[in-house]
Amino acid sequence: MNVTLRAAFLATTLLMATSGVAYAQTPASSQPAAAATVNVTQGAAVMDAKGGAVGTISSVNGDIAVIDTGAVKASVPTSSFAQSDKGLLLGMTKAELEAAAQGASAQQKEQFLASLAPGAAVSDASGGAVGTIEAIEGDMVTIATPNAKAKLPKASLAQGPNGPVIGMTQAQLEAAVKATTPPAG
The missing domain is CATH 2.30.30.240 (PRC-barrel domain)
Structure with a gap:
């Protein structure tokens, strides 16, 4: 720190x-x-x-x-x-x-967590695009990628040089969402 x-x-x-x-x-x-x-x-x-x-x-x-x-x-x-x-x-x-x-x-x-707003771009630790913040509900943030939506705790986001950062790439986040989503049926 x-x-x-x-x-x-x-x-x-x-x-x-x-x-x-x-x-x-x-x-x-x-x-x-x-x-x-x-x-x-x-x-x-x-x-x-x-x-x-x-x-x-x-x-x-x-x-x-x-x-x-x-x-x-x-x-x-x-x-x-x-x-x-x-x-x-x-x-x-x-x-x-x-x-x-x-x-x-x-x-x-x-202060950073309070400043989060829908539409903000979210990056991974390397600066790669992950998605955007779609919604904020209490202590949860919905991040939309091109192929998935994930609800994460606000505390899982950190301030990066260009805005919010998470510890996963877009592919990792989408794979985690897929792994936790029940099959349609």
Whole structure:
């Protein structure tokens, strides 16, 4: 899961977490006059303000870095990091970042499912056409292919780059419908 977190939240959390910690062990006379340059690069270790491991930078694209915690991948503005002698600092613990990412992911999934509408094209994981949404009834979605109609739980659809995606190709969906349809007679 890859989730973009709000920059202001992270920056504020970083400032709150590091302001008392970074300088608490440094006499006021030796505090730097300006913040050190932060070098956010792929492969860099990320720690929380107390030195606990948060994860590793898996990629950087412009001013967004993706932190891989092992459980989630969270997109974080590069301005949310501070530099230490041991690596990058983030104002969130690993558990806090994972909880925020999972909460954001759940909210995004909920918004996506609420946005589904009849007529939307449905693709498979490879981007191949499967069919279109014909109807939505409660938590069920009817997907029409050229040869079949299938009722699936809304939760079985995910947001893809071009709209709704399911984990089956058109042929697999049609075969599943055929296998579960009683013979006419």
